[in-house]
Each structure stands twice: as C-alpha cells, then as structure tokens.
Amino acid sequence: MAINESCCCSAEEEAAVQAAINDFEPIRTNLIPILHRIQDELGQIPGWAMEAVADKLDIPLADVWGTASFYTMFDLKGRAKHIIRLCESPPCHITGAKKVLEALKDELGIEPGEVTEDGLFGLELVSCFGVCGVAPAMIVDHQVYGNLTPEMVPDVIAKYREG
Amino acid sequence: MSEVAQEKQDLPAIERCHVLICAGAACVASGAMEVEAAMKSKISALNLEAEVSLFDTGCVGTCDLGPVVIVYPEGTFYVKLKPADAEEIVTEHLLKGRVVQRLLSKDADHVEVPSIFEHPFFAKQKRIALRNLGVINPESIDEYIAVGGYASLGKVLEMTQDEVIKLVLDSGLRGRGGAGFPTGRKWAFAKAVEADQKYVIINGDEGDPGAFMDRSVLEGDPHSVIEGLAIAGYAIGATQGYAYVRAEYPLAIKRLQIAIDQAREYGLLGKGIFGKFDFDLEIRKGAGAFVCGEETALMRSIEGMRGQPRPKPPFPAVSGLWGKPTIINNVETLANVPAIIQNGPFWYSSFGTETSKGTKVFALAGNINNTGLIEVPFGTTLREVVFEIGGGIPNGKEFKAVQAGGPSGGCIPASLLDIPLDYESLQKAGAIVGSGGLIVMDSDTCMVDVARFFLEFTVDESCGQCTPCREGTKRMLEILTKITKGRGTLEDITKLETLAKAITQTSLCQLGITAPNPVLSTLRYFRDEYLAHVVDKTCPAKVCRELITFDILPDKCTGCTICARNCPTHAISGERKQAHVIDQSACIKCGECLVRCKFDAVVKV
Ligand SMILES: Cc1cc2nc3c(=O)[nH]c(=O)nc-3n(C[C@H](O)[C@H](O)[C@H](O)COP(=O)(O)O)c2cc1C
Ligand code: SF4
Ligand code: SF4
Ligand code: SF4
Ligand code: FES
Ligand code: FES
Numbered sequence: 001m002a003i004n005e006s007c008c009c010s011a012e013e014e015a016a017v018q019a020a021i022n023d024f025e026p027i028r029t030n031l032i033p034i035l036h037r038i039q040d041e042l043g044q045i046p047g048w049a050m051e052a053v054a055d056k057l058d059i060p061l062a063d064v065w066g067t068a069s070f071y072t073m074f075d076l077k078g079r080a081k082h083i084i085r086l087c088e089s090p091p092c093h094i095t096g097a098k099k100v101l102e103a104l105k106d107e108l109g110i111e112p113g114e115v116t117e118d119g120l121f122g123l124e125l126v127s128c129f130g131v132c133g134v135a136p137a138m139i140v141d142h143q144v145y146g147n148l149t150p151e152m153v154p155d156v157i158a159k160y161r162e163g
Numbered sequence: 164m165s166e167v168a169q170e171k172q173d174l175p176a177i178e179r180c181h182v183l184i185c186a187g188a189a190c191v192a193s194g195a196m197e198v199e200a201a202m203k204s205k206i207s208a209l210n211l212e213a214e215v216s217l218f219d220t221g222c223v224g225t226c227d228l229g230p231v232v233i234v235y236p237e238g239t240f241y242v243k244l245k246p247a248d249a250e251e252i253v254t255e256h257l258l259k260g261r262v263v264q265r266l267l268s269k270d271a272d273h274v275e276v277p278s279i280f281e282h283p284f285f286a287k288q289k290r291i292a293l294r295n296l297g298v299i300n301p302e303s304i305d306e307y308i309a310v311g312g313y314a315s316l317g318k319v320l321e322m323t324q325d326e327v328i329k330l331v332l333d334s335g336l337r338g339r340g341g342a343g344f345p346t347g348r349k350w351a352f353a354k355a356v357e358a359d360q361k362y363v364i365i366n367g368d369e370g371d372p373g374a375f376m377d378r379s380v381l382e383g384d385p386h387s388v389i390e391g392l393a394i395a396g397y398a399i400g401a402t403q404g405y406a407y408v409r410a411e412y413p414l415a416i417k418r419l420q421i422a423i424d425q426a427r428e429y430g431l432l433g434k435g436i437f438g439k440f441d442f443d444l445e446i447r448k449g450a451g452a453f454v455c456g457e458e459t460a461l462m463r464s465i466e467g468m469r470g471q472p473r474p475k476p477p478f479p480a481v482s483g484l485w486g487k488p489t490i491i492n493n494v495e496t497l498a499n500v501p502a503i504i505q506n507g508p509f510w511y512s513s514f515g516t517e518t519s520k521g522t523k524v525f526a527l528a529g530n531i532n533n534t535g536l537i538e539v540p541f542g543t544t545l546r547e548v549v550f551e552i553g554g555g556i557p558n559g560k561e562f563k564a565v566q567a568g569g570p571s572g573g574c575i576p577a578s579l580l581d582i583p584l585d586y587e588s589l590q591k592a593g594a595i596v597g598s599g600g601l602i603v604m605d606s607d608t609c610m611v612d613v614a615r616f617f618l619e620f621t622v623d624e625s626c627g628q629c630t631p632c633r634e635g636t637k638r639m640l641e642i643l644t645k646i647t648k649g650r651g652t653l654e655d656i657t658k659l660e661t662l663a664k665a666i667t668q669t670s671l672c673q674l675g676i677t678a679p680n681p682v683l684s685t686l687r688y689f690r691d692e693y694l695a696h697v698v699d700k701t702c703p704a705k706v707c708r709e710l711i712t713f714d715i716l717p718d719k720c721t722g723c724t725i726c727a728r729n730c731p732t733h734a735i736s737g738e739r740k741q742a743h744v745i746d747q748s749a750c751i752k753c754g755e756c757l758v759r760c761k762f763d764a765v766v767k768v
Contacts, residue, residue, distance in 0.1 A: 031467035036410070036448055070469040070626075071450030073410050089372030090566065090616050091528035091602050102753065127453070127620055128372035129411040132528035133189040133226020133535050142413060146192035147227075 009048055016041040017049045021056045031057060035068055044078040080115040080122030082160045084108075086138040089128035096149070097136040101125075103150035104138075107157050120161065179214045180257060181235040183297065187222030187382055188414050189375075189535075190229035194245070198230045201246035205253040215257050221383010223297035225284055226535040228268060233297065238278035242268040271532075271554055284533055287552050289514060291522050292339075292376075292498040293538045296383035301418050304425035307386040313431050315504035319394050320439045324354055327398040331500065333508035335520025340366055340456075340493030341571065341597050341673070343586050346500075349490060352480035353399040356488040361401035364465070364484070364491040365392050367408035367415065368449050368456035371569030372620060373600035376524040377494035379536055381408065381415035384498065385422035389444060391497030393432070394504065396442045399490055404442065407461050409449040420446060453624035457672050458491040460626070471626045472672035493598075495524055515541035519585035523599055527553050530560065530605035539584070546580040549603060560605035564688070568597025570617045571677035573684025574610065593684040595677075609706035610689040611696055615643040617681035625674065632675030635666040639682060647707040651697040659686070705767045708752045712768055715756075717742035719764035726756035726765060 009017075020037035024030040031053070038049050045068055054061040068074045086104060088097055105111060108121050115122045131137045134146025145156060184190075184199050199219070206215055223231055228242035232252065239262055241252060248266050255261045267275040268282065276282045279297075290296075299306040307313070319327050332347030353361060365388055369377040380388060392404050408416050423444055426432040434441045447465050454460050455470035462484045464470035483489025499521065503511045512520040519541035525548060527534050532554030539548065545565065549555065556562050564574040567584075573594035575582060582588050586596050604613065618640045627633045639662050642655045663679030670676045686693060695701050702710040715726070715735075720742040727735040727743055734750040737743030743764075745756070757765045 028467040029465060032450055032464065033447070036450065067467065067469050070471075071452050073449075073451035088616075089620065090613055091373045091534075093616055094529050094602075094604060094608050094613070127623070128370070128374075130369065130375035130378040131189045131192050131226075132373050132375055132526065134192050134229065135528060135534070137192060144188060144192040146189060 009046065013042055017052055021053060026056045026058070028057060028059065031059075031064065031067060032071070035071075035074055039074055044075040046078070047076075081120050082141055083122045083124060084138060084140050085124045085126040085129075086112075087128055087136065088125040089132075091128065091132040092136040095135045099150045100136050100138070100148045100153065103153040104157075107153050121157070180216075182215060182217040182257070183220040183233045183235070183300075184217065185221070185223045185229060185231045185297065186219035186414075187226065187229075187379055188412070189222065189226035190231060191414070193229045195230035197246050198232070198244045198249045202232075202249040202253055205250045206257070209253065209258055211253070211257060218300040219302065220299065221296040221301050222379035222536055223279075224288075224293070224536040225268070225533060227533060228535075233279055237262075238280045240268050240276065240279040240282060241266045284535075284537070284552060284554070287543070287547060288538050289522050289540050290538045291502050291511070291514075292380060292387075292495050292524050293536065294384075294502060295387060296379060296536075299384070301383050301385055302421050304386060304422065304429060304431075307384075311505055312386050312501070313390055313426075315501035316390050316393050316397075316431065317437050318504055319397055320437050324398050324400065327394065327504075328354060330508050331398070331503065334503045334511040335508075335515070336496065336499055336503060336511065337519070337586070338493055339495035339499075339523070339598065340491075341371075341568075341595070343596060346492065346496055349480060349492075350395060350398045352478070353401075353488045353490045356481055358488050360403070360485075360487045361399055362484045362487055362489040363392055363396045363399065363401045363404045364461065364489060365404070365406040365408075365494060365497060366456060366458070366461060366491050367406055367412070367419075367494045368453075368461060369409060369412075369494070369598065370453040370456050370624075371571075371598045371600050372617075373528045373566070373569055373602040374526050374598040376526055376536055376599055378412050378415050380494050380498050380524075381412065382418050385415075385419045386426065387498045387501055388419075388494055389422055389426055389432070391500035392444065392492070393436070393440075393442050394500050395490055395492060395497065397440055399488070401488075401490070402441045402443070404444040405465055405484075406444060406446045407449060407455070407465060408446060410451060411449075416446060416448060452626075453620075454626045454672075454674055457674060460672075461491065462489065469626075471628050472674070474671060495599075516583065516585045518587055519596075523584065523596065525584070525599045525601050527601055527603065529565075529603040530556055530608070531603040532557050541585040542583045544580070545575060545582050545584060545601075548584065548601065549580070553603065556603070556605050558605075560607060563604045563606050563608055564610065565604065566594075566602040566613065566617075566681070567600070568595035568680075569600045569602075570620045571595060571673065571680055572597045572600075573680050574604075574613075574688060576688040593680070593687055595680075607704055607706070609647075609702055609704040610685040610692050611643065611647055611702075612704075612706050614682045614685045615640065615647055618643060618678065621674065621678040625678075629669070629671045629675060631666045631669040632671070632678065635662050636675070636678050638662055639666075639679065643682070646693065646696045647702075648709045649696065649700045649707070651693075653697055656686070656693055656697065711752060712747060713745055713750060713752060713754070713756060714766050714768055715743050715745055716764050716766060719762055720760075721762050721764070723760075723762070725759050725761070729755050729759045731755065 050064045054064045112125045136148045137146045230244045232241045328350045336346045337343045452470050455464045457472045460470040460472045479489040515521050524538045564576045566574050622636045625632045705711050722740040732749050734746045
C-alpha cells in the first residue's frame with residue numbers, strides 16, 4: 001500500500017487530526033467530510049491520520065485507504081507547498097492552454113505530475129473546473145487565474161516564490 | 164465648499180442607485196474583488212454610502228467581459244473593469260451622473276450599448292432558471308424573498324402531494340442533468356413507494372468539461388435551488404435532503420451554506436416550515452471524481468464509500484440512499500421548480516417545442532466571442548445561439564463545429580447550424596443536450612485531436628470496475644494518439660468503430676456507454692479529416708505536431724533575426740538582413756517563430 005508511513009508528526013498536527021475527527025459523529029457517512037478536513041488542515045492525509053480515522057469510525061484501515069485513494073483531491077503522499085492545476089479540458093485546450101503549459105514547464109523546469117526540487121511547486125493537469133468563460137485557466141492552491149497567456153506565467157509564479 | 168461637497172448636497176439622501184458587481188468565479192478570476200474593493204473605498208471616501216448600495220451578484224452570463232458592474236435603475240453595463248476604472252465610475256457616474264462611455268460594453272459593430280436591457284447578448288434569452296442571476300444579492304435571503312422567493316414553497320404546502328406532482332408533470336419539465344427524464348414522473352415513482360424515510364438530493368457535481376451553469380446558479384441564486392429541493396421533498400414525502408457539490412466549487416459551497424443558514428434562521432428549513440412540514444438539508448462536498456455525478460455513485464459517496472456506480476434497477480426512487488427511496492435532481496432542474504409553481508405549468512410549457520418544454524441554460528465556451536451563460540427556449544437554433552447571442556467566431560475565423568453535451572455528446576458541423584436545440588434534434592444528429600455545454604470550435608481545431616481529448620478525459624475518469632470501459636477506452640485512446648502522430652492505418656479506423664460498439668453495449672453506466680460518442684460523431688462528420696491523418700499523413704487544421712512543418716518564405720523574410728533569437732533549439736540560422744532558414748532536424752515545432760515573426764514570413768505547412 002502506498003500509505004505514507006511516516007509517523008513523525010508534530011503535536012499540532014496530531015491535535016488537528018483529533019479535532020477534525022471529534023467534530024463529526026463517528027459514522028461512515030462522515031468519512032469523506034473528515035478526510036476533507038484533514039486534507040485542509042495538513043495539506044495531505046498521512047498514514048497515521050488514516051489509522052486514527054479508522055479507529056474512531058471502527059472500520060478497517062484498508063477501507064479508509066480504499067475510499068481515500070478513490071478521490072483525487074485527497075493527497076496520500078504529500079506533494080508540494082503550492083499545487084498548480086492547469087485545466088486541460090477542450091475549452092481551455094483550444095484557447096491556448098498548451099502554450100501556457102509550455103510556459104509553466106519552462107518557468108518551473110518540471111513536467112506535469114512532478115514537483116520542483118525545492119518542494120515549492122507541483123504541476124498538475126486537471127479537467128474543467130467551470131471557469132471556461134475565462135479560458136485558459138489554472139488554479140494555484142485556491143486562487144483561480146483566467147484568460148491566461150504564456151507571458152503572465154512568470155509573474156504569477158513569482159508571487160508564490162516570494163511567499 | 165468644495166465642488167464635491169457642493170454636488171453632494173444637491174442629492175437627496177435616499178439610495179439613488181444600486182450597483183451590482185458580478186462575483187461569479189470567472190469574474191473573480193479576472194479581478195472582480197479588487198474592483199469591488201476599489202469601488203467601496205471610493206464610495207466611502209466620497210461619503211456616498213447612504214445613497215449608493217453596492218453588492219455582489221451571481222454570474223451575469225458575460226464571463227469573458229469580466230469583471231462587470233451593472234448600475235441600476237438605468238441598467239448601465241460596465242465591462243472589463245480595472246480598479247482604476249471602478250473609481251472613475253464612482254466619481255463620474257455615481258457622483259455626477261455622467262455615464263463613463265469608454266467602459267460600456269460594445270456591440271458587434273463596436274458601438275457602445277447604453278444598458279443591459281438593450282444588450283444583444285440578452286435580447287434573445289428567456290431567463291427562468293437564471294432569473295435572479297445578476298438581479299439579486301445571493302447572500303441575502305431578504306432579496307430572494309422580495310422577488311417572490313419561498314412563496315412557491317408556501318403555496319405548495321397548501322396543496323396535496325399528488326397535486327404538486329401533477330403540476331410539475333404538466334409543465335413538461337425534464338431533468339437538466341443529462342438524461343432528460345421527466346421530473347414529475349420521477350417524483351411520482353418515489354411518492355408511490357411506502358417507506359419510513361425518504362431522501363432528496365441536489366446533484367451539483369457538474370463535471371462535464373465546458374459546462375458551468377450549475378456552478379453559476381449555486382453561486383448566484385442558491386435559495387431557488389433550496390426551495391426547489393424542499394418542494395421535491397414535500398412532493399415525495401422526504402424530510403432530509405443533501406446537496407452534493409463538487410469540491411472544485413468553493414464559492415458555490417460557501418454561498419449555498421450561507422443560504423441554508425439563513426433559511427434555517429427564517430424557519431424555511433428545519434422543523435415546522437409554515438407550520439406544516441419538516442425538512443432540512445446538508446451539504447456534502449465531492450472530492451474530485453467525475454463519476455460521482457452519476458446518481459448511484461453519488462449516493463455511495465454520500466454513504467462514505469468509493470463512488471462507483473451500481474447496476475439499475477433498482478432505481479434510486481425505489482432503493483437509493485441507505486436503501487431508502489431517493490430522488491436526485493440536477494441544480495438547474497430544481498432552480499426551475501419555484502418559477503413553475505409561481506407562474507403555472509402551462510406558462511412554462513408555452514416555451515420550447517412539442518417534446519422539449521421550457522428553456523435550457525447553455526454554457527458557451529471555446530472559440531466564440533461571447534463566452535458565458537445563456538438561457539433560451541428549447542428549439543432556438545444553433546445558429547442563433549452561436550452567431551446572434553454568442554457574437555460569432557473571434558479573429559475572423561470560420562465556424563467549424565460545436566461539441567454539444569461534453570464527453571458523452573457529439574459534434575455538430577457547420578452544415579447543421581440551423582438545427583433546433585432540443586432533445587430529439589440533437590440526438591438525431593448524434594449529439595445530446597446533456598448538461599448544456601456548447602464548445603465552439605473554429606477552423607484551426609483538429610477534430611481528431613478534440614476527440615482524443617474527450618477520450619483522454621473518459622480514460623482518466625473511468626472508475627475502472629468494468630473492463631470494456633476501463634480497457635476499451637484506453638485502446639481507443641491509443642489508436643487516436645497513433646493517428647494524431649501520423650502512424651495510423653485505415654484498419655485503425657475500423658478498429659475504433661468496433662471498439663466503440665463493444666464499449667457501448669457492455670458498459671455498466673452511462674460514462675462508459677457514451678464514452679465513444681465524440682469519436683463516432685467526429686468520424687461521422689469529419690471522416691475526411693481522419694483519412695487525411697491516416698492516408699496523406701497531414702493534419703488539415705495544422706494542429707498535430709508530428710504532421711506539420713514550419714517554413715520560412717525567403718521572399719517575405721526581412722532577416723530581422725527575431726525568430727532565430729527566440730527559437731528554443733537554435734534551429735533557425737541566417738545572416739542579418741538575409742533570408743533565414745529552419746533546420747528541420749532541430750525544429751521541435753513549438754511555433755514560437757510563427758508567433759514572433761512580424762512579417763508573416765513563417766508558415767505552417
Ligand atoms: C458519469 C456521469 C456523470 C454525471 N454527472 C452529473 C452531474 O454532474 N450533475 C447532474 O446533475 N447529473 C449528472 N449525471 C446524471 C445523473 O446520474 C442523474 O441522471 C441526474 O442527476 C438526475 O437529475 P435530473 O433528472 O434533474 O437531470 C451524470 C451521469 C453520469 C453517467
Ligand atoms: S462504465 Fe466505466 S465508469 Fe461506469 S461503472 Fe463501468 S468502469 Fe465505472
Ligand atoms: S517551430 Fe520552434 S523549434 Fe521550430 S524553428 Fe520555429 S521556433 Fe524553432
Ligand atoms: S522573424 Fe520573420 S522576418 Fe525576421 S528573420 Fe525570422 S522569418 Fe525572417
Ligand atoms: S475547460 Fe478549462 S475551466 Fe472549463
Ligand atoms: S462570472 Fe461574472 S459574468 Fe459570469
């Protein structure tokens with residue numbers, strides 16, 4: 001199983017996970033809401049957190065992992081500090097997403113699916129997130145950028161580099 | 164006294180104007196919040212707060228013109244605003260009453276359009292599901308109530324369940340989530356089943372590439388969807404509802420939660436609604452799986468499982484969430500319901516065609532001047548939508564086709580531009596209404612490439628539990644990729660067709676069953692283009708990299724060296740002021756030289 005085995009979590013992280021779990025009634029229907037909360041708090045869902053969830057909901061760990069791994073929003077491995085999600089669906093594709101992708105690859109020096117060496121940026125291709133009116137578009141963390149041109153890419157990235 | 168103060172004194176201290184700023188996700192992406200902040204601070208700097216009310220509204224529909232602002236009562240429609248423009252609107256229009264001409268939207272002949280009421284984009288529309296978008300503040304229940312909101316729920320609670328169902332049946336409303344099943348009939352099924360508990364669900368998982376109406380309705384008029392769901396709940400006898408909204412729509416989730424909280428506070432959700440009915444509603448976020456939009460997968464996801472579809476029957480109306488009778492309706496379907504109750508079923512069925520009643524929201528995306536959301540009566544022709552409302556194709560390019568219904572749908576070529584947009588006509592043409600996404604493509608689009616993209620989407624999103632869908636679509640994708648790389652054979656085209664048939668006949672859910680549609684329909688209308696790739700090894704639209712070359716026309720080249728300096732692989736050489744040449748073995752076909760050359764000397768062949 002591709003569970004992130006690291007158990008060296010900080011006390012705050014552990015507290016955050018416990019708080020997330022305790023905020024919900026421990027029943028199966030709340031599994032996905034709990035996982036969402038952990039993802040929001042930690043930016044990923046580590047193996048030890050899944051174990052805690054499995055304990056509380058009294059279901060097998062394999063079941064928690066099986067469910068979590070089905071949904072692409074849950075990050076079971078721990079990716080980058082900032083995730084850049086570029087839309088590659090047809091409306092964005094035919095209005096120039098390909099050129100934006102080239103610019104992103106140039107700027108970051110990575111291919112889609114990879115993370116920069118400093119761990120700062122991850123680049124992903126995703127499908128439509130409903131802002132096709134301003135295609136081509138991408139999301140960096142939670143911020144949406146629309147009407148993108150290759151020229152805009154360095155400025156956007158610089159904002160996140162500076163922190 | 165300063166000039167400003169002087170002018171201000173002459174104004175009556177009542178609200179003179181309402182300023183609405185679109186806060187839909189597309190406008191937010193193009194800077195609406197910065198514009199709003201600039202406007203707010205200017206308004207307060209000039210002490211205009213008492214006379215001007217400024218608030219957010221939902222997607223107006225003209226997303227490519229964002230950020231947009233509408234000043235009522237005149238309906239002055241300002242577009243593509245920057246924060247500095249917003250300040251100018253305050254000092255000129257709001258303070259001095261002078262319309263800022265340069266910020267108005269323009270029609271096709273570049274003439275300023277004085278108000279939103281006269282805008283050609285809105286002239287042919289009939290907005291029922293979108294009735295409140297761009298009109299009210301979605302975060303205010305009072306405004307929703309002021310335009311008649313929740314009156315339909317009150318009215319329904321005076322009727323019997325069967326009367327409500329009959330009314331919806333009479334309206335002819337069909338589900339807007341894709342399948343087009345008559346809403347009233349679905350409700351009747353669930354009503355007929357005896358059970359101690361029933362559920363109703365809002366399907367807000369909208370994932371079809373190119374469709375964004377559900378996002379916009381949830382962001383711009385969440386109360387109408389809640390009201391529609393409560394009515395559905397009463398009709399079938401359900402007391403608990405869920406709203407399943409994809410996690411990629413944070414703003415929609417936020418606004419819907421605000422609306423739910425407000426409705427609870429007003430006693431419009433919870434126990435004893437109008438003293439007669441108990442009903443409550445909870446939001447569930449999706450987690451990035453397109454297949455969860457399928458109703459049986461969606462219910463599993465709410466139950467906390469992997470979102471995989473299951474065979475039907477049993478249908479959800481009989482055995483749904485936790486085995487209880489359940490109705491799932493799409494966001495747009497539900498947004499129509501209060502309007503139908505309010506105005507009567509025959510008012511609604513007076514719009515549209517014989518079998519497709521009412522109106523449909525379409526999302527215009529791709530190579531079209533006015534990208535955005537529109538709502539028109541069924542039966543409006545594709546030509547009217549693309550050319551009159553959508554403003555035609557940008558950059559003087561030619562219309563090539565439109566993809567209707569996303570990855571489950573098909574394309575409609577230019578020869579069928581006069582097709583009426585309704586369920587039956589589109590089906591006959593090999594496309595579907597689907598969720599209403601219309602992706603417009605110009606002559607620079609390669610249809611094989613587009614078909615490949617849709618298939619890539621299905622391959623990514625297949626839940627993997629049935630082999631034809633999981634493996635078959637992958638085979639099809641491999642073949643299409645091969646064709647776009649110039650390595651396809653005639654036999655491959657036959658193989659595509661055989662695979663398509665097998666996948667359609669043996670997949671469990673509609674995702675698999677409809678996955679081959681984009682390929683089949685492009686093969687039907689653009690077979691020549693496939694043949695060009697396979698036989699002549701050319702890409703007529705000049706998109707597929709392996710099949711094009713870049714060349715420099717010696718008689719046009721001035722030897723300015725710009726291309727050579729920008730070529731990433733240094734494939735271009737030549738002396739200053741001499742014609743340049745491309746070393747084809749080094750060229751990676753990035754197209755940079757074509758973009759950079761100011762003398763049209765670089766060509767794609
Ligand atoms: C793969 C797949 C994805 C779907 N996605 C959605 C969706 O995002 N939203 C939606 O309303 N219906 C979607 N549907 C259709 C639903 O299964 C269901 O028919 C619909 O929600 C019923 O509501 P309606 O009768 O109001 O259209 C999808 C179907 C399939 C097969
Ligand atoms: S057809 Fe595809 S998406 Fe549907 S159940 Fe089968 S594998 Fe899953
Ligand atoms: S297409 Fe790109 S690689 Fe080829 S010559 Fe032009 S700039 Fe160079
Ligand atoms: S940019 Fe155009 S004109 Fe200039 S050297 Fe290149 S091909 Fe010639
Ligand atoms: S296609 Fe890219 S956001 Fe919709
Ligand atoms: S989001 Fe503003 S007009 Fe569509």
